[in-house]
Structure formats: C-alpha cells, structure tokens
Amino acid sequence: MSIGNLIYTVPEPGTAAAKKVAAACLDCGHQAPFTPNLMSCEVCGSQWLEARYDYQSIRTELPGLVKPRPSSLWRYHELLPVYEPNPDLSMGEGGTPLFRAVNLGMMLGLPNLYIKDERQAPTSSFKDRQAAVNIAALKEAGITEIVIASTGNVAIAFSAYAARAGIKLWAFLTSLVPAEKMREVALYGTQVVKVTASYDQAKKVAAEFAHQRGLYLERGARSIPSVEAMKTIAYEIAEQLAALQPPGDPALQTGWVAPDWYFQSVSGGLGPLGVLKGFYELHDMGLIERIPAIAGTQTVGCSPMARAWKANRDQAKPVESPRTHIATLSTGDPGRTYTLLRQRMRQASGGLFESVSDEETFRTMHILAKMEGLSVEPAAAVAFAGLIKLVRAGSIKPTDVVVVNCTGHTMPIERAILGDGWVRNVELPSKLRDEETPQEGLLAALNRVTADRFPRVLIVDDTVEARRLIRRILQAQGNYQIMEAANGQEAIETAQVELPDLIILDLMMPEIDGFGVLDALKADAQTAPIPVIVVTAKDLTPEEKTRLSGQIHTLMQKGEFMSDDLHEEIDALLK
C-alpha cells in the first residue's frame, strides 16, 4: 500500500505485527475489540475507554518498521486505531518539524529549548491529528454524518478532513469564536451552529442534538481515536530529539529520546492526555528512559486545571463564565480529563499546571515573532508565556531539555494585539512639484519616512549568538545603526573611531575583558561619556559590582530579561 508517493509495508493479517486494538475500560478493566461505534463499556457502562495494543510484539518490530517510512503520523499506524490507513484522505498530517529555539533559549538561559511546530499542519493546528485519525476511523466504520462542538480549531480541522472523506459535519461553535474562524469552518461546507453561550454549554447542545438525531458525536478525551492521534506527538518528539543528539550520546541506545519537559497550552486537556499516553507507551516498551514532566498552561481567566492543581485537588471546579480574549482555550469544565492527567502526572511524569494573563500572552506573541520568526495564535502563545513564567520562578533547570508544542496559527492577528504605531504610511503628495516625476515624488515621500538619524549602537560580545540576539532585539523594536565588536581590543578601537551613542558590553571575554574595555573607555575623554549597558551571564562578586558602579548605566543578567526589557532600557538611555 502506498501513502502519497512513498511505500508503506503493512504486515500480513495474522502476523505478530498485525494490528489488534482493544478498547479497555478505565473503570472495570474489561476489554473489547475497538470500533468507533463502541461508546461505553459493555460490562459497567463507563464511557472512559482507552486503546491497548499488542505492545510485546510491536516493541521489537516498531523501530525497524518505522525507520524507512515517511514522516507522517501514519508512520506509527500499528499503534493507531485505524486498520487500513487511507492515503486518499491524507493531507500530510503529523511529521511536523522539531527545531531549537536559539534566541528565545538564550534569553531564558535554556540551551536545550525546542519547538514542535504544529502550525505546519494542513489546517495550521495540532487538531489536524485528531481530525485525520478520527475521520479515517469513522470512514472505515462506514459513518457518514457526525457532530462536534468546538472553540474553533477542532471544527476547522474536522471540516477539512470531513470534506475529503465525504462526511457531513455539524459544528457547534460557542459565540466567543472569532468571526474569521467561523467563516473558515463554513467555507469547507460544514453546517455551522453558533451557540450564544459558553463552550461548555455549546458542548451540551451538540450532545443533545447528536442524541436526538442518532448521530456520531466526537467526544474529545473520551474518544479513542482522538487520544491516540495526540499521542503521535510524543512518538515524533522522541524520534526527532534522538536524531538531534550528537553521535555516541548514551541516550541514543534505543533511537528514541524523551525531553525533561513537554509544554502545551491547555483547554480541555486532550493534547496532554494523549501525549502523556504516548510517552507512557514508549516507556513501557523500553524505548525511552523517562516520562517527561508535563507543563499545562492555561489563561488566568479560564484556568480550572491550574487552580485545582495549586489547591492540590483531584477534581477541577468548573469556571462558569471564562474571562479571557482567548476563546480557543475556554473549556470551563475539564471534568475527568483533569483528574486522569493529575493522577498520571503524579504517578510517573511529574509536572504542573500554570496560568498566564492575556497581556503576558500577547507580549509573548511579539517576542516569538520578533525573536524566533514564529507568528502564532494567542492560544499557542499561552504555552510559551507559561514557559517564561516558570523559568523565572526557577521551576525549570538550565540543563533541562524542554519541548514546547507550538499548537497553531489559524487566526489573523487582531487589532488589539498590535496596538498603534506598527505601520508607517507612505503618502504620495497629491500634487507633485513641477520638476518632480511621479517616481521622484514617491522616493521623496519614502525618504521622509526614514529620514530620522538613527542612534548608533556598538554591541561587544565574543560569541556570535549573543551578538546576533542583541542585534535582533534592536532591529525588531526600533531603528538603530548597529556596529559589532567581537573582542575587547576591537571594542576600544571601534568606540574611539565611531563614537557610538551607546555601547552594549559583555564582561566575560578572553584577553581584554569587559572591565578592561570600561577602563580604557573611561580613560579617554572622548569615549568616557558614552553610556554603557552591561549584559552578562556572570555572577558578579561584590568587588566586581563595586568596580562597575558609577561606570555603567545598567546591568542586565543574561537569562533574566526579555527582549522588550532590554529595549526599554536602551530607549530610556537614548532619549
């Protein structure tokens, strides 16, 4: 069988690797063969079922089977509840890149910070995994009409896959969903039902509608294909992290490596539940050594899980009316998903739930775009805002390997996020001067936009990465003429020749260090008045602090400031 233009080898039915998916009841342990129509346990009636496979045989065969396959979530199809992956439904779901966040990692003092970029999914969010696996399972079972409730992205993802599969979709959206997202859902031919109420209430209306009409209802964490789809994120991270380790690294013995932390923005908690199951499976099969700590981040205005976690409760108290601009994360009542997550996190993985404000989130969106080149939707930025908060609180060690799920970007940036002043207008004079051609008029107008004299800043640091980071901070937040010096000698010479308006100085450099540079600058009447900001990773001794006092304007500790903090200092000095 082939997926796209690449060949998959499917094990013969009856062989050890052939798929056996059981639905196991979380309450009484009863197991039955999985089909999407199985909604509850035949013995005790519980709706909480979980997929189980023949891990014994899969464990030995998986690494060999997976290696030659293309990067897609179907790479792990022996561990998914679809009997025959259908290439005609596929749009390249899963297999998103994992890359190092060099600039953000440097600002936070986390050299092993990685981003799993789920924006690069077919409809630009990690919910495509859920939609792809569900729609494949439903199609296989002959189901042709389904109902979902959504805060936006689930509906967009299911709409796209349902369109390909020829499945009619009813999407119940809370009225909090931005109009742009609603229109996208409708574009795919989905019947949108806008429920003027909270997301929890929209879910109830959808369930009642499905019940009355006898239609299949997608049930998030209680739906086996949904949890199984999300677990592929764990499999991919473990394979991709292994590929990024230097050869000979002891962690590489199995070809799978787990991070210390997995960060994700959380609404209903399906993502972390699935990802945690994935890491549990990898661990139980002996493929990874540890189960990562999960950091679930919510918005302050809708944080039932973070509140319950901090109060050490195993049940989350529902938030009746969420107060956040980030409607995507507005599950007020996470129900048993929270209880399960807490139980499993405490059992094996550790981790925590944290909450961040909308303002912190919007600020983080700017940082991610300007420092890492990633434009993400607010719901995805919540995870990064949580990371920044937890690093500052000392919960993450500088040596930790951290992966953040960049869950999506399916929404145009709204006015409120950018504020004013982000655009410069070029207006052509309505009347050209006699001697001007239209091109000259345009150039003159452009020149007026850029005519100001830009402050001249000298960056002194012996590491390329640090110079690039500071250069980027300056470039992204204003207009500067930037010079660089890679060592003390070069710094002194450049300062004497160029007389910059500001010097940003590192302390630890070979030969002439930052202290030496300062001494030389202050000994020369021309360079002595130039303001200096020291940016250093060094823990200063009291003597060193005394040496600096009166000599510099600001001391900033690497790993303790964000890009806009430094920019504020610079702006204040140059005014």
Ligand SMILES: Cc1ncc(COP(=O)(O)O)c(C=O)c1O
């Ligand atoms: C972009 C984005 N991030 C995070 C989430 C939270 O997902 P969950 O808590 O269901 O795993 C969602 C849910 O819709 C989302 O769309």
Ligand SMILES: [Zn+2]
């Ligand atoms: Zn049962």
